[in-house]
Amino acid sequence: MATSKTLQDILALEDIEQKIYYLKRGRRTEQPDTAKNEADWKPSMHQINDETKYPKIKVLVKMEETQYEPETGEAKTVPAKYEKKEPNRISLPIEQDVVNIHTAFTVGTEPKLDCTSEDDKEKGVFETVKQVFKKNKLKYQNRKIVRSWLSEQEVAEYWYVVKDDSFWAKLKRKVAGLFGEKIPQYQLKSQIWSPFRGDILYPFFEDGDMVAFSREYEKKDLDGKTHKVFMTITDTMVYQWELDKTWEQNVERSFAHGMKKLPVVYAYRPDTLCSKVRSIRERLEKCLSGYADCIDNHFFPLLMLFGELQPESITGDARNRMMQLTGDGANAQYLTWNQTSDPIKVEIETYFNQIYAQTNTPRISFDQLKGTGNALSGTAFRYFFMSAHMAVQNHGEELGAFFQRRVNIITSAIGSLNAYLEKAADSIDIETEIVPFMIDSETDKVNTAAAAVSGGVWSTEHGVAYCSNYGELQDELQQIKEEKATTSKAE
Template identity: 35%
Template sequence: MKVTDFMPKGENTIEALIENLKKRERDLPDVDTFKKQLDPLKHDVTDPYIRKDKDIIVEKQVRGENGKMEVVEEPGKEKVNRIALALQKLVVERAIAFLFGNDPKMSGDVNSEVEKLVFSIVSKIKKSNKTHSTNRRVARSLFSATEVAEYWFAVPSERYTKYGVTTSYKLRHKIYSPLNGYKLYPRKDETGDMVAFSLEYTRVDGTISTTYFEAYTDEEKMVFTRDSTAGNDWVFKERRPIPIGKIPFVFAEQPLVEWADVQILIERLEKLLSNFADTNDYHASPKIFIEGVLKGFAKKGDAGAILVGEKGSKASYLSWDHAPESVKLEIDTLLGQIFALTQTPNISFDSVKGLGALSGIALKLLFLDAHLKVKNKEETFTEYLQRRNSIILAYTGLLHTPVQSTAKEMDLDDNIEPYMIEDLKEMIETLLAGNGNQPVIPHEVSVRLSPFSDNPEDDYKKIVEETKARQTVDVFEETF
């Protein structure tokens, strides 16, 4: 399919073509709102027009007409506390950590030597492009802006050999996120398959601002531009074929940002903490209530100071018994609901310091909610990662033509494994119990895994030599 196939009937202008390609099933993400919610310094609680400073009366000493100092009251402002929390960012980052804390493992039906070669090439392409980091950036964009796109393309390179075969190209990719100013326009048919993908963005060069519109199909890429110097009309710039026969984009979307369900709770928590901080400024220091007449008061800094009053006078500290507890209860309730509704485990130091040594099962139960969330996210990312593999396989057939037919028929999946702190001791004990206390890993592997070895190969050779030396000595030792 060509880009021009999306020209509306009866129309023949670039403007009509672009407007048709821009048609979406839902509105563009409200990126400005998402950025504001992600940045604690832009929360409503920090806005002086929303949370206003207090109007107060300030006493000032001025010299009067008679030359004497007089006390005059004037209106003034007292700054209020504005406490903002980066909970939206915490929800996103913790979700990413559990989803892609472990790099997904690629799998597929690999039997023949050609299939093994294709599998190896795809693995090296992904390693070269550091897709383990890409996965996290993709998830961050999706969770923070509800959309993300990933573009794969070939770059000419003389005798590139990092994929295990010699090629004239290397594969690279780029992430397009609404947070970085990109507007994404996926176009799908009745069956849900993507038939076109377009993106729009703006670049500024000096005083000239140029808007680009790129449209992709399985056959070609077309680029249009417009700027103020051209009368703000769209102008055709270039047209290129798509060599792999499919749209080189991976696209993912979700209906809401990750913190949408708890945004109102976060705003309430910030307001509550800010108000409580204001109250503490007034009432945190002890206050004394006096009945009767006070005759003398200690100077500031006097040790063992006392109050002096007339006979019958009484003095007592004012205490605030119940209000702080009610505030603490609401703060704890809000935090609990924020973590629970977003399936975000509260693993701060204060929360886990009293847990002690937990077994492997206890750890899994502790992070059960986070792992269930990962399972829900697999609905999106299993398809996303499979689409990426499909694009890389298509490029693999072009990079190394002897495997082209095999690469075209292969299917590779990426299996997502939620992050978990492993209880290695319990795992090894379970394996030993299952195989009759026989070794579960080779001696050389255990040396390689040791944190005390800087050169595992040399250390293993020394251990073997020392073992042989002890056995030689043992042969000549007396046994009676």
């Protein structure tokens, strides 16, 4: 009976092409249909802009007529003349709007880091983690990650080290006693990999755990020549092979990364957020485009003339022009719509509502919020955005693990880079929590905190932490104590 190959068996193979083949086979989920996802994401690639599915409109320019030769009197039929007219093609960036709203609610408020430090070294590790977040601008990178996960189905974040002793020098001035005798020379940086960025991702799983991660992409050299690159990261090594007629290993870019954990964070979802409303969006674009064509063709009424018109009977200027029609049934009238277009309005509005309802997305616009009053309370806002918060909780099933694994990788890497903090990095416990974005009423928060503290339900520290947005918590508490002491002396 043949046994499956382990990661070590695969990396030991001499044939690079066979090695890459097995590394790709380690993936346990289907590859995203990037072409289809990109076509949904970019309005210019929507079906309404495809001429094979929505061809140009054949328009009658000149009707068929019969002409007679003046000399012979022979009848000659002149065929009708047609032209191809470009129809209205109204494509809507609905996927972008829905994904951006979900992204804002998920990480518009930066995920919360919670840590109870046991000693000064653990406090130093926690402070270093926060400094890594700040240095890498992760509060902005979080939005790119969530947006990619929702619209591309998968995303990866790769952490690596670069030489930069200024990072630790600044941290040393902020946290005294953080180092031993020697200041580290390296700091952590990260990259985002995703399908829209040209990356094909291959997570490698063994017994349910991701033990390696591979990335295939194309690289262009200075001569403009493009060739494939296959990169694999394990818990100890980084390997890179390049295809130039045959696969060859790039020795300079194959190295030991020096971290204790696999430095890649990965998130996957089986479908994009908007895949279930694709058909509704396509129908909506078709309705809007067809309605626009109808308006173009019939907005201005047509004048119908019945009878014989004598050119000399036309009198007056543009404002009071008159004409005389003679003969039986002589008449003039405008051809106008006798029925309103209410059904198409109802259909279009229904489709908009269905798209946002099925994706649990609030429609945030002036028209939608103008009827809610001038001063909504924080509680009212929570009810208004309840569906969005429920969606964030669902996203948290995958993204919560993603952000937690990132913190674990950074914490472990800090111990690897700074031997003085190695034991503290192993023992510290930092939890991360996704906090849905919310517009809060400051008055409601202060009243709630004041009532809870005065009623003995909360401590002063809890009350200040709940409603204060300024400075460090301990500094705020110390200021309150000093003001109370000053007031007592005055009395």
